[in-house]
Amino acid sequence: MKRESIKGLVQPDRVHRSVYTDPALFELEMDRIFGRAWLIVGHESQVPNPGDFFTTRMGREPVIVTRHTDGSVRVLVNRCAHRGARVCEAAAGTTREFVCAYHGWTYGTDGRLCGLPLPQGYERPPAESTGGGLASVPRVDIYRGFVFASLAAQGPTLADFLGPLRASFDDFVERAPEGAVEVAGGVFKHAYQGNWKLVLENHNDTVHPAFVHASSIWAAREQPAGEGAYSDIGVRQMLQNGAPWDVWENTGLWVAGYGHSWMGDYHDDRRLVAALEHPAFAEYRVALERRLGREGAARVLGERRFNSIVYPNCSFMSQFRQLRIVHPIAVDRTAVYAYSFRLKGAPEGMLRDTIAFSNVVNGTGSPILTDDLEVYERTQSGLGARRSDWVYLGRGHGQDVPDRGGALRGGTGTSEIHIRNQLAAWLEYMTAEA
Amino acid sequence: MAAATSVETRSEVEQFLYHEAWLLDHGRLDEWLGLFAADATYWIPLQASQSDPLTASSIVYDDRRLLEVRVRQFQHPRAHARMPAPRTVHQISNVHVLEAEGDELRVASTLVLLEYRHERQRVWGALVEHRLRRTREGLRIAAKRIDLVNSEAELDGIVCLF
Numbered sequence: 145m146k147r148e149s150i151k152g153l154v155q156p157d158r159v160h161r162s163v164y165t166d167p168a169l170f171e172l173e174m175d176r177i178f179g180r181a182w183l184i185v186g187h188e189s190q191v192p193n194p195g196d197f198f199t200t201r202m203g204r205e206p207v208i209v210t211r212h213t214d215g216s217v218r219v220l221v222n223r224c225a226h227r228g229a230r231v232c233e234a235a236a237g238t239t240r241e242f243v244c245a246y247h248g249w250t251y252g253t254d255g256r257l258c259g260l261p262l263p264q265g266y267e268r269p270p271a272e273s274t275g276g277g278l279a280s281v282p283r284v285d286i287y288r289g290f291v292f293a294s295l296a297a298q299g300p301t302l303a304d305f306l307g308p309l310r311a312s313f314d315d316f317v318e319r320a321p322e323g324a325v326e327v328a329g330g331v332f333k334h335a336y337q338g339n340w341k342l343v344l345e346n347h348n349d350t351v352h353p354a355f356v357h358a359s360s361i362w363a364a365r366e367q368p369a370g371e372g373a374y375s376d377i378g379v380r381q382m383l384q385n386g387a388p389w390d391v392w393e394n395t396g397l398w399v400a401g402y403g404h405s406w407m408g409d410y411h412d413d414r415r416l417v418a419a420l421e422h423p424a425f426a427e428y429r430v431a432l433e434r435r436l437g438r439e440g441a442a443r444v445l446g447e448r449r450f451n452s453i454v455y456p457n458c459s460f461m462s463q464f465r466q467l468r469i470v471h472p473i474a475v476d477r478t479a480v481y482a483y484s485f486r487l488k489g490a491p492e493g494m495l496r497d498t499i500a501f502s503n504v505v506n507g508t509g510s511p512i513l514t515d516d517l518e519v520y521e522r523t524q525s526g527l528g529a530r531r532s533d534w535v536y537l538g539r540g541h542g543q544d545v546p547d548r549g550g551a552l553r554g555g556t557g558t559s560e561i562h563i564r565n566q567l568a569a570w571l572e573y574m575t576a577e578a
Numbered sequence: 579m580a581a582a583t584s585v586e587t588r589s590e591v592e593q594f595l596y597h598e599a600w601l602l603d604h605g606r607l608d609e610w611l612g613l614f615a616a617d618a619t620y621w622i623p624l625q626a627s628q629s630d631p632l633t634a635s636s637i638v639y640d641d642r643r644l645l646e647v648r649v650r651q652f653q654h655p656r657a658h659a660r661m662p663a664p665r666t667v668h669q670i671s672n673v674h675v676l677e678a679e680g681d682e683l684r685v686a687s688t689l690v691l692l693e694y695r696h697e698r699q700r701v702w703g704a705l706v707e708h709r710l711r712r713t714r715e716g717l718r719i720a721a722k723r724i725d726l727v728n729s730e731a732e733l734d735g736i737v738c739l740f
Contacts, residue, residue: 328633328634329633329634329635330624330625330628330634330635331624331635332624332635332637333730333731333732333733334732334733334734334735335732335733335734336734336735337734355656356658358654358656359651359654359656359657359658359660360647360651362650362651362654363647363648363650363651363654364647366647366650367643367646367647367650368643370643373641373643374632374639374641374644375640375641375643375644375647378644379643379644379647382647479732484635492633495633496632496633499632499633499634499635500632502635503635503636503638503639504644506635507635507636507637507638508624508637508733508734508735508736509622509637509638509735509736509737511647511648511651513735514659514660514735514736514737515657515658515659517659517734517735518658518659518735519658522658
């Protein structure tokens with residue numbers, strides 16, 4: 145597909161439906177977006193010690209993230225240099241080496257080929273003929289414990305790429321009494337029959353809850369209060385989705401370079417927001433004050449962000465210790481992995497809150513999430529209709545306001561500014577000369 | 579290890595589980611909810627052999643209150659993922675009283691569930707464990723745990739009740 149014809153697909157307040165439905169464009173996205181951008185692959189706490197590893201994907205590329213013996217984090221392509229089999233099957237573990245099941249080629253945790261059978265059978269040393277071992281991902285960098293990698297040798301630094309979104313990661317980590325977080329409590333892997341962009345567009349969409357989540361809002365409103373019960377937080381989150389329009393209109397919504405965006409907070413529930421008064425948060429607040437002092441803790445807890453999006457594969461809730469990684473599978477198939485985090489040094493009750501919240505917000509059987517997934521599928525299906533070519537994204541267009549640090553703010557919190565911004569980044573990636 | 583239980587108890591437990599399945603397969607969700615004790619939990623763990631629902635995530639972990647919200651949600655005209663409600667067939671077998679203590683029985687069973695919705699049929703397999711309590715109204719569910727064989731897989735949204 146010619147770059148000129150791609151340019152016409154994204155216009156100031158609308159996008160062509162093929163951006164969501166064309167398999168050829170999806171293939172290009174895997175090269176030009178997922179093959180270039182910094183992608184989040186996980187968190188340092190998943191590989192605390194030398195030899196630790198976990199497997200994941202960068203776009204569709206299967207990778208192993210390891211902690212090498214020198215203490216550095218490496219990202220290796222999970223493909224034997226010999227015949228191409230995956231060399232690591234486990235989701236996570238600890239090892240000295242990866243041994244291919246097929247012919248026993250053996251690699252270190254830095255990917256270096258360190259053994260193979262019958263070496264005398266080769267004219268040249270196989271390491272020379274195969275690039276030395278497992279292909280390694282050219283760039284790896286870490287911000288506040290979050291591990292990113294890029295399949296491109298060149299491009300912006302991670303710090304430049306993240307820009308003002310660094311503050312969302314700072315918020316995530318500063319909330320921990322020990323100033324560090326760790327992955328805890330298992331990983332949800334939910335999937336839907338729709339394009340990968342739909343989930344990122346939804347996470348800063350503040351008009352959808354009243355409609356998509358109408359049934360869980362209604363069911364929660366019928367429910368008597370249950371202070372102290374496990375379910376209390378989940379029911380309260382359902383109720384928060386039913387906030388009145390003026391709350392959503394007044395919520396902050398900011399966008400930055402490379403397609404990123406973040407939302408201010410719409411929560412005012414004392415049981416959900418640790419900055420508000422509730423006995424459950426008292427012990428946590430004391431622990432946080434030990435590191436930051438009273439004012440410092442108040443400043444950290446006073447930071448109120450909801451979803452932050454790092455385009456093209458990450459969406460997280462710093463305030464609620466949730467992070468989601470988006471894995472495109474096909475033009476109409478996507479998996480999303482949702483992780484919970486423990487605030488190091490916080491009382492165990494904070495992790496219990498995180499889990500109770502996670503089950504209801506990110507759980508595969510969640511009364512909230514299942515309605516989002518249903519709507520992504522209906523959108524994907526509707527976009528297959530050929531009589532209409534355009535998706536309209538005009539809400540708030542022309543009302544953006546320049547803000548600090550080069551960010552733009554939506555005229556109101558219900559603007560579709562974040563979707564226009566994501567598609568502007570999409571167009572830049574897709575039409576840039578390699 | 580199976581507990582030594584009488585033929586009458588085994589028969590009573592089987593009838594209870596079949597009745598529970600019948601209520602679900604006929605959309606009688608309020609009556610199904612009525613089988614759960616006030617302090618009941620309904621749990622679909624995320625991880626194989628998961629031991630704790632409070633410090634690790636679950637595909638579903640509902641106390642009675644959240645289970646009521648879940649069932650009520652089906653009645654709303656804009657419950658998008660539940661409209662139409664999935665049609666199901668619960669096939670229960672290998673019913674096995676594991677333990678009888680006081681007024682409670684711990685019962686294992688296997689479940690094969692066919693689910694149909696929106697031109698799509700899904701098949702679920704699960705090891706199920708009920709904790710059943712004898713009350714004046716008959717047996718009631720004090721806890722139900724459903725271990726899906728594919729709980730750790732990449733899964734589309736789950737709205738059917740197991």
